[in-house]
Amino acid sequence: GAGVSQSPSNKVTEKGKDVELRCDPISGHTALYWYRQSLGQGLEFLIYFQGNSAPDKSGLPSDRFSAERTGGSVSTLTIQRTQQEDSAVYLCASSLAMGGGFAYEQYFGPGTRLTVT
């Protein structure tokens, strides 16, 4: 079946411009996550959604970062006034659910490689 898809796969942008990264989760998955992976680094949690709600936004690096999810499906991560330190691979994952004392495995998309010049 279809996995998690992300677009674009690569994005090069100039410093100061805004970018939008899109994630399309696996159908039926209510939980959706965004992570950032810098070169050679681990995964940095950014935000997650349960349905359309984002209970925990504490991972967002600054107020230039925002995310939304509509219809319990597609999510968009927006970075305003991009900086060079925002360059990284942005990974999206989805799972059947989250919370309630049980953790389902996450299925990851291929990521969006963002380069800010």
Next chain:
Amino acid sequence: AQKVTQAQTEISVVEKEDVTLDCVYETRDTTYYLFWYKQPPSGELVFLIRRNSFDEQNEISGRYSWNFQKSTSSFNFTITASQVVDSAVYFCALSVGRDDKIIFGKGTRLHILP
């Protein structure tokens, strides 16, 4: 606070050797889940295993095995008779029952040399 430590940054072994990737976790919660993910050179993370804190039985899946020891807060991953296709970055992760985040370790880059 929750934390996952993968002390081995990079490991290189010759094909057919066995290799163990270490994972040590920290949490005060009694209900938690541990995961291993594989990130091959293509970049897409692949789920390998989930283990809950109440199940300390070791698990074997083909050439892969996992050793969960609550006494040492470790969840180590062993690949037997390694193959070149096992070359990847492997991440250990932790989720506690009352929280909704999954905390990832920094990963171990495994090179299997032909």
